Amino acid sequence: MTSPTGAVAPPAVEVRGLAKHYGAVVALTDVDVTIAAGEYFVLLGPSGGGKTTLLRTIGGFHRPTHGQVLLHGNDVGHLPPDKRPTAMVFQSYALFPHMNVLNNVGYGLKIAGLGKDERREKSAAALTMVGLDGYADRKPHELSGGQQQRVQLARAMVLERDILLLDEPLAALDAQLRKDMCLELKHLQHELGMTFIHVTHNQEEAMTVADRIALIADGELVEVGPAKEVYRAPRRRFTASFVGENNIFEGTVTNVEGAVVSVDVAGTNVAVDPDGQDVAVGAAVSLSIRSELVKLTTRGADIATDPGASLPATYKEAVYLGLTTSHLADIDGGGEVVSRVVEDLDEDVAQGTPVLAYWNREDLRLHTS
Amino acid sequence: MNDYTNPWLHRLKWAYMLLIVVTLMSPVFYVMYISFNANGFGANEYDFTWEWYGLIFSDKLLMGALGWTMTLAVTTTVIGVPMALLAAKFYKRAQNKVLPVFLLLAPLFVAPDILGSALLVFFKNTNIVFVTLGDALGTGIFDGWFDLGFMTALIGLIIYTIPYSFVVILITMGRYNPEQTEAARSCGATAWQAFWDIEFPQIRAGVFSAASFTLILCFNEYTRTSLLKGGFDTFTTVLISQMLNTGMSEQSYAMSAFVSFVAIAIIGGIIITTMLRAEMLARQHREVAEPAAAN
Numbered sequence: 255m256t257s258p259t260g261a262v263a264p265p266a267v268e269v270r271g272l273a274k275h276y277g278a279v280v281a282l283t284d285v286d287v288t289i290a291a292g293e294y295f296v297l298l299g300p301s302g303g304g305k306t307t308l309l310r311t312i313g314g315f316h317r318p319t320h321g322q323v324l325l326h327g328n329d330v331g332h333l334p335p336d337k338r339p340t341a342m343v344f345q346s347y348a349l350f351p352h353m354n355v356l357n358n359v360g361y362g363l364k365i366a367g368l369g370k371d372e373r374r375e376k377s378a379a380a381l382t383m384v385g386l387d388g389y390a391d392r393k394p395h396e397l398s399g400g401q402q403q404r405v406q407l408a409r410a411m412v413l414e415r416d417i418l419l420l421d422e423p424l425a426a427l428d429a430q431l432r433k434d435m436c437l438e439l440k441h442l443q444h445e446l447g448m449t450f451i452h453v454t455h456n457q458e459e460a461m462t463v464a465d466r467i468a469l470i471a472d473g474e475l476v477e478v479g480p481a482k483e484v485y486r487a488p489r490r491r492f493t494a495s496f497v498g499e500n501n502i503f504e505g506t507v508t509n510v511e512g513a514v515v516s517v518d519v520a521g522t523n524v525a526v527d528p529d530g531q532d533v534a535v536g537a538a539v540s541l542s543i544r545s546e547l548v549k550l551t552t553r554g555a556d557i558a559t560d561p562g563a564s565l566p567a568t569y570k571e572a573v574y575l576g577l578t579t580s581h582l583a584d585i586d587g588g589g590e591v592v593s594r595v596v597e598d599l600d601e602d603v604a605q606g607t608p609v610l611a612y613w614n615r616e617d618l619r620l621h622t623s
Numbered sequence: 624m625n626d627y628t629n630p631w632l633h634r635l636k637w638a639y640m641l642l643i644v645v646t647l648m649s650p651v652f653y654v655m656y657i658s659f660n661a662n663g664f665g666a667n668e669y670d671f672t673w674e675w676y677g678l679i680f681s682d683k684l685l686m687g688a689l690g691w692t693m694t695l696a697v698t699t700t701v702i703g704v705p706m707a708l709l710a711a712k713f714y715k716r717a718q719n720k721v722l723p724v725f726l727l728l729a730p731l732f733v734a735p736d737i738l739g740s741a742l743l744v745f746f747k748n749t750n751i752v753f754v755t756l757g758d759a760l761g762t763g764i765f766d767g768w769f770d771l772g773f774m775t776a777l778i779g780l781i782i783y784t785i786p787y788s789f790v791v792i793l794i795t796m797g798r799y800n801p802e803q804t805e806a807a808r809s810c811g812a813t814a815w816q817a818f819w820d821i822e823f824p825q826i827r828a829g830v831f832s833a834a835s836f837t838l839i840l841c842f843n844e845y846t847r848t849s850l851l852k853g854g855f856d857t858f859t860t861v862l863i864s865q866m867l868n869t870g871m872s873e874q875s876y877a878m879s880a881f882v883s884f885v886a887i888a889i890i891g892g893i894i895i896t897t898m899l900r901a902e903m904l905a906r907q908h909r910e911v912a913e914p915a916a917a918n
Contacts, residue, residue, distance in 0.1 A: 315805055335808040348806035352824045361820070362810030406806075413810065 264327030266291040266417055266449040267312060272321030274307050274473075281307040283473045284321070289466075291326075291416070294443050294450045296464035296481075298457060300496070304473040305453045306421055312451065313419045314338045325417065336365075341410035345422040347402040349394035355381065355405050356390035362413045380408035383442070400431045407439075411446065418443075420452040424459060436462040457497050461485060469493050486544075491621035494542035499580075501548060501591050503541040503565075507533050515620060516562065517541060520587030525562030526620045533622060540621040545594040547617040550581050553608040564612035567591055569603045583609050651883050658880035663873045675877035682874045684861060689878070692858040695773070695848070696841035699780040704834050706781070707788030711796055714789075731786045739779060739850035746775045746851070771853030779847040784840050788833035795829025828900075832893055839886045858882065 267289040274282040282304045289295045297305035310316045312323055314335035323330055330338050341362075349358050360377040368376070381390060384404040394402055403423060410418055423439070424432045440463045443450045454460050460467050460481065467484045469476040469492065477484060477493045488494040495502055505517035505524065515528045517539060526541055533539060551557050553566065567583035570590075581593045581603070591611040603609065657664050661672035679685060714723050730738060750769035757765035769775060799822060807817035823830070845859040852860065862879060865871045871879075 313809065335805065336811045336813060340809070342806065342809040344802045344806060346800060346802050348800060348802040350803055350821050361807065365811040365816060409810065
């Protein structure tokens with residue numbers, strides 16, 4: 255980002271070589287990540303992976319074992335949470351139960367020394383922004399979960415800090431409300447132009463809101479990229495297993511010839527583009543392909559498939575998921591393949607029928623790690 | 624008829640509780656009863672009077688002892704309760720909770736006469752060390768710091784009451800969500816502001832209960848205080864001394880009854896206030912069980 259004077263503005267958040275250890279337990283290992291100002295950035299990963307630790311370290315609630323946290327180019331490692339330009343939204347709402355909604359929202363303004371009238375005015379405006387007009391005099395226990403979360407958002411946004419940290423903000427809400435709130439968060443972020451850093455273990459939530467996603471597991475930053483890219487073309491095997499519904503095949507490289515790598519998967523040779531990765535014959539690799547890109551047909555059917563882009567299998571069962579149906583088949587030689595389709599198969603396939611799972615060759619991805 | 628509909632089971636539970644309370648409180652009620660008898664303890668005839676209560680204030684020994692006891696109790700409360708509060712906060716944050724809880728509750732498991740004697744020896748030896756140090760430095764400034772007196776009795780009482788305050792405060796703190804403190808810090812509050820604005824209002828009942836409890840414990844304490852007090856008398860030491868030597872005076876019965884009335888009133892007040900508050904909160908929850916708008 256370039257300022258009016260032509261100078262390049264530093265990123266909103268820059269984390270360099272960050273690690274956090276709890277005795278022998280390593281919560282984060284040498285994490286490097288840069289988040290641009292105005293970006294909606296999601297930390298996605300399984301529970302206990304270290305994403306909340308990273309968020310809380312950025313917010314100043316944890317002191318890193320080593321490494322740096324820079325906010326707008328300033329090292330804030332020595333600063334407590336109240337001295338950082340961040341506000342935080344907590345999973346447990348963390349509203350102050352002895353204060354009404356208006357006072358909850360206005361608490362930070364009171365600390366900042368604003369007068370009563372100004373506090374009231376700004377707090378009321380923040381409540382309007384989150385759709386809670388008329389709730390100012392209520393106590394937190396008089397609100398539903400979604401309303402409490404909105405109060406928390408208003409309390410964070412009224413401070414006009416430019417980085418908002420959201421720690422699993424929607425985890426306690428039911429599915430429909432979570433979807434609605436996802437969209438509201440996205441719209442709010444767009445409206446305000448703030449930097450949002452949102453922690454979640456829910457990939458659908460992450461996909462809905464994120465400009466970019468960082469996958470974190472076992473304390474390691476696995477992969478960072480735009481949401482669509484992470485979904486469509488994961489670089490790492492873990493990403494493929496965690497994001498979307500991917501088929502993952504384990505195999506051994508049998509041949510490398512230019513842009514085609516042959517991999518033996520359960521006795522069948524499968525071709526894949528290495529996409530710039532160095533692989534050697536004999537190396538153990540993983541292949542992944544999204545289940546919606548796999549098709550099933552009965553063997554011997556008159557269908558043209560790419561060479562090296564199919565696996566023989568035996569049909570097992572169909573799982574109806576509402577909008578889509580997943581068809582499961584056992585790969586001859588071991589393993590399972592899933593084909594997810596919106597419409598039903600052209601023909602009813604009986605259990606035990608020999609089938610062919612096939613795909614477009616360019617949809618298959620190779621993972622060396 | 625089952626356990627839920629049988630009224631006798633319900634009555635039996637209440638009768639049992641009443642029996643326990645009567646058993647525990649009978650001696651206290653008896654002292655209260657005697658304190659209104661114009662003929663004093665052990666008399667065959669009972670004539671109701673307020674006379675002994677009127678005489679309390681003219682009994683210099685009792686009033687002096689009451690003054691010292693009050694001063695000790697208030698000072699112990701002012702120092703001991705904040706210390707217990709800090710200890711409870713430390714305990715909540717501690718990774719290893721076994722050691723701090725052991726250290727804090729240890730005074731409860733040492734017999735009062737052993738703890739009192741140990742402190743007595745400790746203070747006497749410390750006093751010798753300080754006096755020797757003063758002599759070596761050619762100053763008398765350290766003389767008497769640990770002579771038996773108000774300060775030594777105070778330290779004994781603080782050691783005695785802190786475990787109780789700690790437990791009472793910790794129970795209240797158990798309901799507090801520490802993320803609220805983090806939320807306050809995130810709003811710009813310093814650690815002290817977050818404590819005072821957010822945490823303290825929610826644990827206030829526990830702190831005040833601990834303070835009340837400490838006051839009452841100080842009035843009840845005899846063994847440690849009698850060993851560590853030095854030259855002054857407290858309420859319990861006067862009563863026990865009278866019992867052992869001359870027998871309790873009628874004013875002493877009146878004073879004992881008066882102190883018991885006050886203690887029961889304080890504890891009863893706390894219980895009734897807590898119950899009323901719980902009922903009020905439950906009523907509020909019932910009233911707003913269905914929020915006005917969805918989500």
